[in-house]
Amino acid sequence: MRDRILPATWALLISLTFFVGVIRAQAPSAVQIFMPNGDRPARELRFTLTRDDGRVETVFTDSKGKFQLTGDLNRDREYEITIDGDGRTFETTSARLRLLRASVTYLPVFLRPYKGQPRPSNGVIDVAALEADVPPEARSRYIGAMKLLGEGQAGAAIFALKATIEVYPRYLRALNDLGVLYLKLNQLEEAADVLRKAIKINKRFQFARLNLGVVLNRQGKSAEATEILFSLYKETPTLPGLSVPLAEALIGSGRLADAKRILRETIAGGKLEETHQVEAHYKLAVALSCEENYGEAIGELQKAITLDPNAANAHLLLGGAYLQLRRYAEAESELLRAYKLGGAEMGNAQLFLGRLYVDQQKFELAQRAFEQYLKDVPGAPNIAQVQGALERIKAALAKDPIKN
Numbered sequence: 001m002r003d004r005i006l007p008a009t010w011a012l013l014i015s016l017t018f019f020v021g022v023i024r025a026q027a028p029s030a031v032q033i034f035m036p037n038g039d040r041p042a043r044e045l046r047f048t049l050t051r052d053d054g055r056v057e058t059v060f061t062d063s064k065g066k067f068q069l070t071g072d073l074n075r076d077r078e079y080e081i082t083i084d085g086d087g088r089t090f091e092t093t094s095a096r097l098r099l100l101r102a103s104v105t106y107l108p109v110f111l112r113p114y115k116g117q118p119r120p121s122n123g124v125i126d127v128a129a130l131e132a133d134v135p136p137e138a139r140s141r142y143i144g145a146m147k148l149l150g151e152g153q154a155g156a157a158i159f160a161l162k163a164t165i166e167v168y169p170r171y172l173r174a175l176n177d178l179g180v181l182y183l184k185l186n187q188l189e190e191a192a193d194v195l196r197k198a199i200k201i202n203k204r205f206q207f208a209r210l211n212l213g214v215v216l217n218r219q220g221k222s223a224e225a226t227e228i229l230f231s232l233y234k235e236t237p238t239l240p241g242l243s244v245p246l247a248e249a250l251i252g253s254g255r256l257a258d259a260k261r262i263l264r265e266t267i268a269g270g271k272l273e274e275t276h277q278v279e280a281h282y283k284l285a286v287a288l289s290c291e292e293n294y295g296e297a298i299g300e301l302q303k304a305i306t307l308d309p310n311a312a313n314a315h316l317l318l319g320g321a322y323l324q325l326r327r328y329a330e331a332e333s334e335l336l337r338a339y340k341l342g343g344a345e346m347g348n349a350q351l352f353l354g355r356l357y358v359d360q361q362k363f364e365l366a367q368r369a370f371e372q373y374l375k376d377v378p379g380a381p382n383i384a385q386v387q388g389a390l391e392r393i394k395a396a397l398a399k400d401p402i403k404n
Helices: 002-016 127-133 136-150 154-167 172-184 188-201 206-218 222-235 243-252 256-269 274-290 294-307 312-324 328-346 348-359 363-376 383-399
Strands: 029-034 046-051 056-060 066-069 077-083 093-099 106-110
Touching: 029 093, 046 222, 077 106, 093 106, 136 154, 136 172, 154 172, 172 188, 172 206, 188 206, 206 222, 206 243, 222 243, 243 256, 243 274, 256 274, 274 294, 274 312, 294 312, 312 328, 312 348, 328 348, 328 363, 348 363, 348 383, 363 383
Parallel strands: 029 106
Antiparallel strands: 029 066, 046 056, 046 077, 077 093
16 A cells, blocks of 8 residues: 555655756856956846847846856747946947757857946945934934834834825935835835835945845846845845845845855855854755855854754754655754754745655654644645645545554
């Protein structure tokens, strides 16, 4: 009876994991961008790829101006490449690239020198520099809103911040803080709307741009978050709190190499606060897991847990990595620890425990784990599949009880 239910259940559970396979192929074609004087760029450059079917992709080079066409980009087709001018060093430059089957193409692109008058640098701005323009009434209302927030009265603080902005609609600090408060309350649409207003008032306002990137990550809008945060990173790579959300956006966009590079550079810099160190190691482990590099992922997760033994997400991902390597005892220990720390918020731990117990043919334990998962994550998109697996397990156990 075990042999009858195991294959179907196993196939289901493989599809439920969050690990992403990597297609290994020949070396991809590449574009190398050069500055007008022939040097390689000293930073990442953004450009667009317009495919012959009309689809437009926005991508970034590495820090030396190179971009590899991997995955879906590395197929038989023709691209038009457009690098927008920076208004100081080079003009907008275009080139065409044609990829042919079973061949590797290397396209050098030399940027056209800029011939106009340099425009002002798009630097960053410190919000404190704008405080002199804030009317006394607005400043007083803002102070009152912060007092309410300090007292834990989030609803009243929101009302007070809105009143502050009505007095002075260009109050960047108030707009930013209102957006952050909405973010903390998980009111993401409201947060994004307020932060976009702040950026519209002053595009150089770095705090609102960073916080909007965080909101977009939470909304699953990785491509937009990447564009906003990478632009900020090019301007101010050492901005505190930037590297981890940027890496998260890059992972969501499938740009794992960029995410790993930024996280490793940030960790090596040794300037992160402990909380951010934990998050950086965790995000690096996520990127490594997406590449099925579970050995290195385990090392990063162990570092995160050493810094914070109560990091439930790290225990969950560590348990998943052990499970992929069939190190079942370690996987079970970590998954149970994650669930103990996070409860229903770590409901996925029960999903992975269910898979682990199916692997070991402990079907009664698998049944309990899947049932708990359905209680903890009632809105999960895989409910129908898990319920189907449960029915098969229950039917098998009714005919051939298995003692665990």
